[in-house]
Amino acid sequence: MGTEESQVIHLKDYTPTDFEVERIDLTFELDPKATKVVARSILKRRAGVAADRPLVFAGDALTLKALQIDSIDVSEQDFDATPDELVIRGLPESEAFEVTVETELSPDANTTLMGLYRSGGNYCTQCEAEGFRRITYFYDRPDVLTVYTVTIIADESVPQLLSNGNFLGGGAYGDGRHFAAWHDPYPKPSYLFALVAGDLGVIEDTFTTMSGREVALKIYVEHGKEARATYAMDALKRSMRWDEEVYGREYDLDIFMIVAVSDFNMGAMENKGLNVFNDKYVLADPETATDQDYANIEAIIAHEYFHNWTGNRITCRDWFQLCLKEGLTVYRDHTFSQDQRSAPVKRIAEIKTLKAHQFPEDAGPLAHPVRPSSYKEINNFYTTTIYEKGSEVIGMLRTILGADDFRAGMDLYFERHDGQAVTIEDFIACFAEVSARDLGQFMLWYTQAGTPTVTVSTEYDRDKQRFTVTLEQNLRPTPGQPQKQPMHIPLGYALMMPNGTAVTGAPQTAAASDTVLHLTERNESFVFDGVEDRPVLSINRGFSAPVNILMESRADDLVALARHESDGVARWQAITELATRHLVKAAGLARDNAALPESGRLADILIAVAGDATLEPAFRAQVLALPSEADVAREIGKDIDPDAIHRARRETLRAIAAAGQRTFSSLADDKPSGPFSPAANDAGRRALAGMALRYTALAENDAQRLAEAYANADNMTDRINALTVLAHDFEDAPETQAALDQFAERYADTPLAIDKWFTVQATAPGAESHARVVALMQHPGYTRGNPNRVRALLGAFAAGNPTGFNRADGAGYRLLADEVLAIDRKNPQLAARLLTAMRSWQSLESGRREEARKALVAISSAGDLSVDLSDIVERTLQ
Template sequence: MRSEVGTTVKLSNYAPAAYLVPAIDLTFRLDPKRTIVRAVMQVRPNLGTPPGTELVFDGDGVEMLDLKLNGEPIEAKTSPDELRIENVPHEAFTLEIETAIDPEANLALSGLYRSNGVYCTQCEAEGFRRITYFPDRPDVLSVYSVRIEALADQAPVLLSNGNPGESGALEAGWHFAEWHDPWPKPSYLFALVGGDIVGSFDTFTTMSGRTVDLGVYVERGKEDRTGWAVDSLKRSMKWDEETFGREYDLDVFNIVAVSDFNMGAMENKGLNIFNDKYILADPQTATDVDYANIETIIAHEYFHNWTGNRITCRDWFQLCLKEGLTVYRDHEFSADMRSRPVTRIAEVRTLKVAQFPEDAGPLAHPVRPTSYREINNFYTATVYEKGSEVIRMLRIVIGEKAFQSGMALYFDRHDGDAATIEDFLTCFEEASGRSLSQFALWYHQAGTPQVTAQTAYDEQAQTLTLTLEQSTPPTPEQNEKEPVHIPISFALFGAGGEELAVPNQSEAVRDNVIHLTDREMTIEFQEMENRPVLSLLRGFSAPINLNFDQPIEDRIFLARHEGDLYTRWQALDRLATDAIISSYRDSGGEQLASGTDALLDLYGEMAADERLDTAWRALALSLPNETTLVREIERNANPDAIHKARETFFHAITSRHGEAFGILYESLVSNEPYSPDPQSAGRRALELALLDYCTMAENSGERAKKLFDEADNMTERAGTLEVLMLRRPASQETAAARATFEERYGSNPLIMDKLLGMVAKIPGSDAPERVRAAMTHPNYVETNPNRVRALIGSFAAGNPTGFHQPDGTGYRLLAEVIGRVATRNPQLAARMATHFRSWKGMDSTRREAAHQTLLELRKTSGLPLDVRDILDRTLS
C-alpha cells in the first residue's frame, strides 16, 4: 500500500528519463503466493545524461532476490519501493533483476494478482513497478519478450502482449508459452494472463488483406456469453479502418475478462483485459444498456491501439491525449452504430452528472493537470469526458476536412512517440492554417465556462441583436481565467418552424457557428421581417453552462420544431428543470409551479409522435435526475425537497396522460424474439418509461408484475423490477418479483449487482439502514470492486435523499466502507471518496454533518495516499 505521505509531482519539473530500456526479456514462474520474475533489460543512458549519473528504478513492495550488471553481481541500494545503482557504465549494458511477488495477497488489484484463480495484470498507471524494478513511466518505451511458466493444470492458457512464440511442456506438470511484441511500448501497457480460461475465436481481415486471429477469453462456464463481444470487436476494427484509416498491426488480438478489476477495461497492446461486466452478454443475463456498454468499451479499448499505444503519452499529465481523444473516437463509433441524437443526449447527460460537478467543486482540475500527488486520482470525468468534448470542439472550430487532415498528420508524425498536447495541437494548426493558442486554454483552465445570452428584436430595423458574455468561475488552483474560444452552433427559425438562412456570415459567424473568443460579443442578424426564434448551443457544441433567459414560448416552440434532436430534447429538459426548481423554491416541492400547462401537454405529444425515434421518446419522458437538479441549485440544497418537487411534476404528467400512456404502452409490448439492435432496444426503453408512469397512475404493480412474469429478456425483467421497487416498494407484487429474481439469478454476481443497485437507489430516510442490510447479502463481497460500486457507489451517487441525510447517517456509512476498503484497495476507496465532492452545496445541517464525517475519516491512521489526496482536496 502506498505511503500516506506523498510528494507533489509537477508538469513544470518534467525531465527525460536518465536511462532508457530499449528491450526487456521477462520470465515468470507463476505461483499463487510466490511468483518469481526474472527481468533481463538492455539499458543505455539517454541523450544528455551525464556520466556518473545514478540509476534509479521504481518499485512498489517487491522483494529483490538477485541483481547483476553485464552478468556480474553488483552492490546496490534496494528497498521494496526503489532500486539505486551508482557508477553504471556510460554505454549500453545488461541489467538482470530477479524479484518475488505474492499475487494471492495483492488485493489492490494493481500489478500481478489473481482473480477467481486467474493470474492477470493491471499496470496502468504505476502497477508494473509492483512486478519488478523499472523506470515505470510512459516515456520509456521497450520491446518486450515474455516467457511464462506455470503448472498446466492450474493455468493451461498463458497469454501476454504481441504475437505467440514457442510453447510446450516442462518438468513435473509445468508448461511454458513465449510471446514477443515487436512494437515498443511503455511499461503500463504490459499484460500477462494465466489460468483455466476458455476462448471464443474468430478472424478479421484487415484492409491490406492480412488475417488477424481474434480471441475472447472468459472463466470456464461463461463462454456462451461472448458472441456480442466478438461481434463488437470486429465492427470496431472495421470502423477504425474506414473512419481514420487505422489498421491493426499484430497477428493476434486477444481479450480476457476477469471478475475482479478496478476499472472497466485496459488497452494493453494486443491483450486487452476487461472487467467481465463489459464482456458477458446474452438476452437472459444482460440488458440493452449492458449490450451498448460492451459495444462502446470494446471499441474504446481497441481504438487505443493507435491513440494510446502506437502513440502514447510523454508523461501522465498528457493523459487526456490518449483518453479524451479515444473517448471522442468511441463516441463517434457509437453514434454510427446507433442513433446519433440519442447517443449525444447520453453523452451530455453523463458529462453534466459526472464532470460538471467535478469542475464546480474542490476536485476541479484542468483537462491537462499541472500537478498531482497520486496519478490514479486523475482518471476523472474531466480527463475523459471533457477531454472528448474538447476534441469535438476542435473539429467544429477548424472544420471536418482540416480535422481529418490533422488526425492523419498526427498519426504519421508521432507513430512510435510519447507525445504531448502541444505535439497534437501543432498538427491541427498546420492542417488548418489557424493558430490554436487560445483554443489550447481548454486544456489549461479548470472550470465550466458560463455564457450569458441576451437578445433584443428591433421590429422597425428588422434586426435581432444577440449579446454574449463569457466567464469561467474561479477554481481552487486558478482564480483569474482568460476567455476561451467557444464554438456555439445556432439556428434561426420562422413562425412556421422553418429554419431560416443566416444573412450575415463572417469570421466570427460562419457555417451557423458563433465563434465566441472575447469576453463580450454582439451580433446583429439583419433582414429579419419577424422576430425569429433563436436556438443556441445546438448539439451541445461546447461544454458550457448557457444562461439564456429565453421566453418559455420559444422553448416550447423549439421542443416542437427543432430539427436538431439533441437540442429539441434539451429544450424540453430545460423546461422541466426550471419547472421543478421553481416548485422547489416556491413551495418546497409541495405544489406544481404555475404556468406549466403547455409543458405538460408536450409530454403527451412527444410520447405519441411516431415520427420520432422510440429511444428518443423514452429519453424525452425521462425527467432530469435529482443529482442534476442538486447541481443546478448549487447552494443550500435540500435533497428531500428536490425529490418532492420532482415527484410532484411526475404526478402532474401522470394525471394528465396516464390513460393515454397506458394505451401506448400496450401497443409496444411485443412477443418478438429478443434482439439488441437499436430499434428493438428503443422500443423496450419507451415501453419501460411508459410503464413507470402507468404504475404511478394506477397505484398498482399488476401491470409491471405481468410484464416481469412474461418477459423473455433481462432488460424487461430488471426494468420492471426496478419500477416496482421504486414505485411500489411495499407491495406484494414487488416482494414476489424480487423473490423470483433472487431465486433465479442468485448465483450470478453480475445480475445480482443490478438488484443491489436498485436497493441502493430507493429514496427515503431509511435508505442508509436498507443499504447496510444489503451489505449482509451473500452476493455483496467488499473485496470485489463491482459489488462495492453496485451498492455503495449507486447509493452515494444515485440517491441524494438517502445519502444526504440531515443526521449524517448516509455520510458515515460511506466513510465506514472507505475506511475498510482503503486497507486493501486504495484506488477503489479513493474513487468512493469522490462522492463527497458536492457536500459544500448542501444546506447548513447536511453540510456540517458531511464536514464532521470527512474530518473524522481524514484522521484515520495509515490512510493511503490515494484516499488522503481526495480528502485533502475535498476539504480544501
C-alpha cells in the same frame, strides 16, 4: 496520514530518464504465493549523462531477491533497495549494459488489483498507471518505450499463458510445468504490459484487414460463459472495420485477445494486443444483460480497440497528457457508437453523462484542467474531466476546423508521431499545420479548469429588421486558477420563427457561419439583418461546447423549440430546459411545504412527444425521463434540500402520468415481437415501453400491473425495468418484495445480475434506504473484495440515491466514511473513487453540509491513509 508537498509532481519538472531501455526480457515462474519474476533490461546511457550518475528504478511493495549487471552479482555497497525504489551505483562505462532484477511476488495477497494478482483463480495484471512497479523495479513511466519479450512458466493446470504481442511458441518441461513465449515488436511503455494465465474458455474468430492480413481474434471468459461473449466479438470486428474506414487505421499484430475478469478496478484496459476487461463489459445475453449493457459493451470494446493507435502506437510523454489518449479515444468511441446507433440519441446520452458527472466535478473542490499541472496521485486523475470533457474538446476542435481539416490533422498526427510518447502541444500542432490556423487560444481548454458560463441576450429591432445576439463568457475561479482568459467557444445555432419556419442567413463577421457562432472575446455581438419578425434562437445546438448557457428564454420560445426544432439534440435541450425550470420552481415550493405548480404545458409537450410515431422511440424515451434529482440540484446550485427536490419530481411525474394515462398505457404494451435483438430500434422500443410502464403504473397506482410485467418479461431489460419501478415507487407493496426475492433466487449464480439486484435496492429513494443498505451489506453475496459488488451497492447508494444518502442526520455520510476507511486498507483506488461521491457536499443546506464535513474530517483524521484516499479527502475538504 496525508501526503507531503514534496510528493507533489509538477508538469514543469518533467525531464527524460538518464538511461534509455533498448529491450526488456521478462520471465515469470507463476505461483499463487511466491511468483518469481526475472527482468533483464538492456540500457543505454543518454548523451551528456555523467558516468557516475546512478540508475534509479521505481518499485512498489517489492522484495528484491537478486541483482546483476552484465550477469555479475552487484555488491551490496553498490545498490540500495527499498520496497519502493532501487538505486544502483558504479555502473559500467560502456555504452550499453544489461541489468537483471529478480523479485518475488504473492499474487494471492495482492488485494489492490494493481500489478500481478489473482481473479477467480486466474493470474491477471493491471499496470496503468503505475502498476508495473509492483512486478519489478523499472522505469515505470509512459515515456520509456521498449520492446518486450515475455516467457511465462506455470503448472500444466494453468493451460493458457498469455501476454502482449505475437506468440513465439511454447511447450512442456516434463516436470508438470509448461511455458509460453510472447514477443511484441512495437515499443511500448510499461503501463501497457499484460499477463493473463489460467484455465479459461475461449471463443475464436478472424478478421481480414484492409491490406489483406488475417488476424486471429480470441475472447477468453470463464468456462460456461462462452456464448455470452459473442456480442463482444461482433462489436470488436465492427470496431476494427470502422477504424479502417473512418481513420485509415489498420491493426498491426497477428492476434488480438480480450480476457474478461471479475475482479477489476476499471472498466477495461487497452494493453497492446491483450485487452483485459471487467467481465460486465464482455458478457451479455438477453436473459442477463440489459440493452444498456449491450450498448456499453459495444462502446467499451471499441474504446479499448481504438487505443491501439490513440494510446498504444502513440502514447503519452507523461501522465499530465493523459487526456491525449483518453479524451481522444472517448471521442472516437462516441462517434463510432453514433454511427452504429442513433446519432442524436447517443449524443443526448453523452450530454447527460457530462452534466451529471463532469459538470459537478468542475464546480467543486476536485476541479482540475483537462491537462492538470500537478498531482499527488495519478490514479485520482482518471476522471470525467479527462475522459468526457477531453472528448468534448476534440469535438470542438472538429467543429472549429471542419471535417476535412480535422481528418487531415489526425492523419498527420498518426504519420508524424507513430512510435512516440508525445504531448498535447504535439497533437494540436498537427491541426494548426494542416489548417494554417493559430490554435493558441484553443489550448486554454486544456489548461483552464471549470465550466464556462455563456450569458446570452437578444434584441430585435423591428424597424431595421435586425436581430442581435450578444454573448458573454465567464469562468469562475477554481483551485489554483483565480483568473481565467477568454476561451474559443464554438456555439452551434439556428434561428426560426415561432411556427418552425427556418430563418436563413448569417451575421457578417468572420467569427460566425450560418451554423456556428465563434465566441473568442469576453463579450461579442452578432447582428442578423433582414429578419422580418422576431425569431426564436436555438443556441449551443448539438451541445457544440461543454458550457452552461444562461439565457432568459421566454417560455413561448422554449415551447416553439420543443415542438419544431429539427435538430433532435436541440429539441431535447429545449424540453429539458422547460422541465428543469418547472422542477426548480416546484422544489422551492416543496421546501416550504407549499402546493406545487401546475405542470399542464410541460405535460402537454411530453405527451405529444411520447405519442409522435415519427420520432425515434429512443428519443421519446429520453424526453420522458425528465431531469434527474441530481440535475435539479445542480441547477439550484446551493443550499440544496434533496427531500424537497425528490417530492417535486415525484409529484410532477404523477401529474404527467395522470394527464397522459391513455397514451402511456398504449405505449407500455408496444414492445418488439419475435426473437430478442439488441439492435438500436428494438432497444429504443423497449426503452419507450419501459418509461411508459412507469407513468402508467403511477397513474393507476397499480403495483399488480408491474408485477405482471415483471413475471411476463422475456429479457433482462423489461424485467429490470419493472423491478426498478416496483422498488422505487411501490416499496411497501407485497408484490415488490416477492419480485425481489424471485430475482435473487433466479440469478443466484449470475454475479452481474445480482449486482443489478443490489443497485435497484440501493437507489430506492427515502430515508429508510440507509437501513436497507446496511442490511444488504450483511448479505452473503456482498463482499468488499469485488469492486463491481461494492460499486453496485455502496457506490450506487452514495452516487445515485440523493435522499437516502443525504439524510439530515448524516447517517449516510458516516456509513460511507466507515466503509471507505475499511476498503482503503485493501484497495486504495476503489476507496478513493467511492469518496468522490461527496464532491458536491458544500452545495447542501447547512445541516447536511455540517454532517458531511464531519464525516470527511473523520476520514482525514483516521491516520495511515493511502495516498489515493488522502489526496481525495484533502482536496474535497478545501
